[in-house]
Amino acid sequence: MEAHIMQVEIWTDVNCPFCYLGKKRFNDALIEFDHADQVDVVHRSFELDPTAPTGTSGNVIDHLAKKYGRTLEEAEAGERQLGAAANEAGLEYVVTGRDVGNSFDMHRLLHWAKELGQQEQMLDALYAANFADAEPLFGDTERLVRVAVGAGFDEAATREVLADEQRYADEVRADERQAQEFGVNGVPFYVFDRKYAVSGAQPKELFAQALSQAWGERPQPTLLADSDACGPDGCAVPQN
Amino acid sequence: MEAHIMQVEIWTDVNCPFCYLGKKRFNDALIEFDHADQVDVVHRSFELDPTAPTGTSGNVIDHLAKKYGRTLEEAEAGERQLGAAANEAGLEYVVTGRDVGNSFDMHRLLHWAKELGQQEQMLDALYAANFADAEPLFGDTERLVRVAVGAGFDEAATREVLADEQRYADEVRADERQAQEFGVNGVPFYVFDRKYAVSGAQPKELFAQALSQAWGERPQPTLLADSDACGPDGCAVPQN
Numbered sequence: 265m266e267a268h269i270m271q272v273e274i275w276t277d278v279n280c281p282f283c284y285l286g287k288k289r290f291n292d293a294l295i296e297f298d299h300a301d302q303v304d305v306v307h308r309s310f311e312l313d314p315t316a317p318t319g320t321s322g323n324v325i326d327h328l329a330k331k332y333g334r335t336l337e338e339a340e341a342g343e344r345q346l347g348a349a350a351n352e353a354g355l356e357y358v359v360t361g362r363d364v365g366n367s368f369d370m371h372r373l374l375h376w377a378k379e380l381g382q383q384e385q386m387l388d389a390l391y392a393a394n395f396a397d398a399e400p401l402f403g404d405t406e407r408l409v410r411v412a413v414g415a416g417f418d419e420a421a422t423r424e425v426l427a428d429e430q431r432y433a434d435e436v437r438a439d440e441r442q443a444q445e446f447g448v449n450g451v452p453f454y455v456f457d458r459k460y461a462v463s464g465a466q467p468k469e470l471f472a473q474a475l476s477q478a479w480g481e482r483p484q485p486t487l488l489a490d491s492d493a494c495g496p497d498g499c500a501v502p503q504n
Numbered sequence: 505m506e507a508h509i510m511q512v513e514i515w516t517d518v519n520c521p522f523c524y525l526g527k528k529r530f531n532d533a534l535i536e537f538d539h540a541d542q543v544d545v546v547h548r549s550f551e552l553d554p555t556a557p558t559g560t561s562g563n564v565i566d567h568l569a570k571k572y573g574r575t576l577e578e579a580e581a582g583e584r585q586l587g588a589a590a591n592e593a594g595l596e597y598v599v600t601g602r603d604v605g606n607s608f609d610m611h612r613l614l615h616w617a618k619e620l621g622q623q624e625q626m627l628d629a630l631y632a633a634n635f636a637d638a639e640p641l642f643g644d645t646e647r648l649v650r651v652a653v654g655a656g657f658d659e660a661a662t663r664e665v666l667a668d669e670q671r672y673a674d675e676v677r678a679d680e681r682q683a684q685e686f687g688v689n690g691v692p693f694y695v696f697d698r699k700y701a702v703s704g705a706q707p708k709e710l711f712a713q714a715l716s717q718a719w720g721e722r723p724q725p726t727l728l729a730d731s732d733a734c735g736p737d738g739c740a741v742p743q744n
Contacts, residue, residue: 280734487700497572
C-alpha cells in the first residue's frame with residue numbers, strides 16, 4: 265500500500281450515489297491500466313452534509329424531497345435514474361427504503377481500515393450496506409459492526425473505534441480541510457499525484473484516459489539545493 | 505498521520521551519517537515552521553549499498569578505507585568531520601568502533617513502524633543505535649529487537665517482522681524504485697509534495713526556506729473533467 269509511483273486520492277462520501285458508481289467505473293479502468301500495480305489508491309473523507317445530525321435522517325426519498333423542495337415522485341425518479349446507472353455499471357442499487365444520515369462514523373472507520381491496509385474492503389462493505397440493502401445503516405452501531413465483521417474486521421476492535429468518537433476524527437477533518445484547499449465542492453473527486461483532478465462519476469473510458477495522462481505527465485520534483493549527501497561513492501560534500 | 509496539507513517524503517538510509525544529521529536539522533526547521541501541524545513527514549527507503557552482504561560488513565573505518573581506497577587515517581578523519589558536524593547539531597556520534605552493513609532489515613522495520621504510525625520513533629532509535637553507540641548493530645537480530653523494544657515496539661511482533669524477510673520487502677523496493685524515478689543518487693533526499701526537492705543534510709535555515717517555498721507554492725490540481733457529482737445541492741449532472 266505504500267510508495268507506489270503514482271498516487272490517486274479519491275474524496276468520497278458513503279452517502280453519495282455517484283461515489284459508489286464512480287468507484288466501480290474507476291476500478292474497471294484501473295484493472296485494465298498497464299501500470300495498475302504501481303498506482304496507490306487512497307480514499308479520503310468528504311461529508312456531503314457535515315451538519316446532518318448524528319445518526320439517521322430517515323428515509324432517503326423523504327429526506328431528499330424535503331431537503332431540496334421536490335415532490336416525493338421527483339425524488340424517487342432521481343433515485344431511479346441513479347439506480348439505473350448503477351445497475352448498468354454492474355452494481356446493485358435499492359431505490360426505495362434506504363435511509364440516509366450522518367456519515368462521520370463511517371469516515372472514521374475508513375481511516376482505521378486504511379491504517380490496517382484494508383480501506384478498499386471497508387469502503388466496499390459500507391457502500392454495499394448503504395446502496396445494495398434497504399436495512400437502515402446510519403447511526404446503527406450494531407449494523408455497522410456486522411458490516412465490518414462481514415468484511416473481515418475484528419469485532420471488538422470495530423466496537424472500540426465506533427465507541428470513541430475522537431478516534432480518527434482529526435484524520436477525517438484533515439481530509440476535509442485538504443478538499444477545501446483544492447476547492448472541492450462535490451464528490452467523487454479524484455486527484456492524480458496532486459497534479460490533475462477529475463470530478464464526478466465519469467465513464468470508465470475517461471478514467472482510463474486520465475490515468476494515462478497523469479502517468480505520462482507525473483511530476484518530477486525541481487531540485488532547490490544540493491549538498492552533503494551520501495551516495496555510491498561515500499559521504500562527501502559535493503563540489504559547487 | 506494522514507492527509508495533511510503538505511507531504512514531505514525523505515529518502516534515507518540508516519547507514520548514512522548525513523541522513524542522521526539531516527533528520528535533526530530538518531526537524532529543527534520543521535518545529536519552528538508555522539504550518540508544522542499540517543505537514544506530513546514520511547521516511548522512505550534507500551540503500552546506499554544494496555549489494556552489501558546480509559549482516560555486518562565489519563568496522564566502519566576499515567570498511568570505508570577498503571571500499572574507497574583510502575588509508576585508515578583518511579577514513580577516520582572523514583568520520584571525525586562527520587562526528588563534529590553531528591555534535592554541532594546536538595547529536596551524539598561514535599567515531600570509531602561502529603560497524604556497518606546491509607540495512608534492508610532496518611528498512612523493513614521502518615515500513616512496519618510506518619504502518620503503526622510510529623515511524624519517527626523507529627528511525628530515531630535505529631539512528632541512535634547505529635551512530636551514538638559503538639555496539640555492533642548490523643545483522644544482529646537480538647540487538648535490533650532490543651532497540652525496537654526500547655523504542656516502545658512489541659517484542660514478539662518485532663521478531664516476527666525480522667524473521668520473515670518477505671515482510672515489507674516490496675514496500676522497501678517500491679520506495680527505491682520511486683527514488684530511481686526521481687533520479688536520486690544520494691541521500692538524504694527531501695521531496696515536498698512531489699514538486700520541489702532538496703538533496704543533502706542542508707543547514708536548518710535552508711530547510712526552513714524550502715518548507716516556506718513549498719508551502720507557498722503547493723500544487724493545485726488541474727481539473728481534466730467535471731460531471732455527475734454529489735454536492736451540497738444534491739446529486740445532479742452538471743450543465744455543460
